[in-house]
Amino acid sequence: MIRVGTRGSALALAQARLVASRIGDNAELVVISTAGDKSARPIRELGDGAFVAALEDALRRGEVDVAVHSLKDVPTAETGDLVIAAIPVREDPRDVLVTSTRAGLASLPHGALVGTSSPRRAAFLRSARPDVVVAEIRGNVETRLRKVQAGEFDATILALAGLRRLGLPFADDEVLPTSVMLPAPGQGALAIQCRTDAHTLRGRLAALDDRATRVGVTAERALLRSLGASCELALGALASIEGDLITLDAALAADGGIARFRGADRDPLELAHRAADELGLVTRAR
Numbered sequence: 001m002i003r004v005g006t007r008g009s010a011l012a013l014a015q016a017r018l019v020a021s022r023i024g025d026n027a028e029l030v031v032i033s034t035a036g037d038k039s040a041r042p043i044r045e046l047g048d049g050a051f052v053a054a055l056e057d058a059l060r061r062g063e064v065d066v067a068v069h070s071l072k073d074v075p076t077a078e079t080g081d082l083v084i085a086a087i088p089v090r091e092d093p094r095d096v097l098v099t100s101t102r103a104g105l106a107s108l109p110h111g112a113l114v115g116t117s118s119p120r121r122a123a124f125l126r127s128a129r130p131d132v133v134v135a136e137i138r139g140n141v142e143t144r145l146r147k148v149q150a151g152e153f154d155a156t157i158l159a160l161a162g163l164r165r166l167g168l169p170f171a172d173d174e175v176l177p178t179s180v181m182l183p184a185p186g187q188g189a190l191a192i193q194c195r196t197d198a199h200t201l202r203g204r205l206a207a208l209d210d211r212a213t214r215v216g217v218t219a220e221r222a223l224l225r226s227l228g229a230s231c232e233l234a235l236g237a238l239a240s241i242e243g244d245l246i247t248l249d250a251a252l253a254a255d256g257g258i259a260r261f262r263g264a265d266r267d268p269l270e271l272a273h274r275a276a277d278e279l280g281l282v283t284r285a286r
Contacts, residue, residue, distance in 0.1 A: 002027045005055045007065030010138045014165045016068040030064050059096045067193045071186035074250035076225035077132040086192040091161035093188030099155040104173035112154035121157045123234040123253030124181040155251035161188040182236025212241040222272030252279045
């Protein structure tokens with residue numbers, strides 16, 4: 001039996017079931033509570049890895065064989081004893097603006113109150129709509145949707161991938177184009193992690209890995225790491241792959257403005273370094 005560790009939220013369970021179904025009939029889920037689940041504080045106050053560390057510790061103790069994470073939650077620093085054995089095909093990485101009228105950004109009233117705990121989402125939304133007011137919101141997907149429907153907020157921003165994996169409907173008008181809001185590095189991708197020395201299991205999990213997804217998120221996460229890898233960083237990044245060529249779009253909000261980068265290369269790390277250099281120069285010039 002392969003024990004698959006997961007957080008206990010509806011979304012985490014849905015993601016873990018997707019992975020378990022691909023591992024095979026001998027996979028079972030093991031629910032583990034993380035620091036991010038136990039605290040109502042903003043994620044940026046909890047620090048990087050708030051949704052990951054407890055699962056990684058369970059892997060190290062041998063309580064689970066595999067851990068399933070949202071890749072955007074996984075710190076970019078590598079750990080020698082654990083490895084991301086597979087990154088499956090990525091779900092649509094874009095964000096969705098859910099309003100009480102369910103009519104998208106165009107329907108958002110002047111001075112609307114939008115709930116998000118993401119510095120990236122807050123900065124990019126303010127750039128597109130300087131009139132909006134952004135306030136902290138915590139809770140799982142269902143909780144955030146309820147707060148909008150109850151009138152506590154005029155809108156909230158959620159990952160399209162999460163809504164789709166939960167089977168929750170949304171309209172095309174609610175999807176934010178990447179020209180308005182680039183996703184977080186790795187958004188929409190899953191990380192399947194195991195112990196480095198679990199060679200047989202690593203070979204089995206490797207069948208779930210998607211090369212194009214891995215190459216793309218490698219560029220995005222290398223950029224994040226180069227810029228400091230902080231959860232307070234208002235960074236959007238999205239790589240696309242065509243043949244051997246990687247195209248990276250990135251945007252960094254700092255000092256009241258947004259610096260942007262677009263470039264292409266065959267080496268994801270070299271491309272990330274170029275993006276980091278250019279974004280860093282622009283933000284320092286401000």
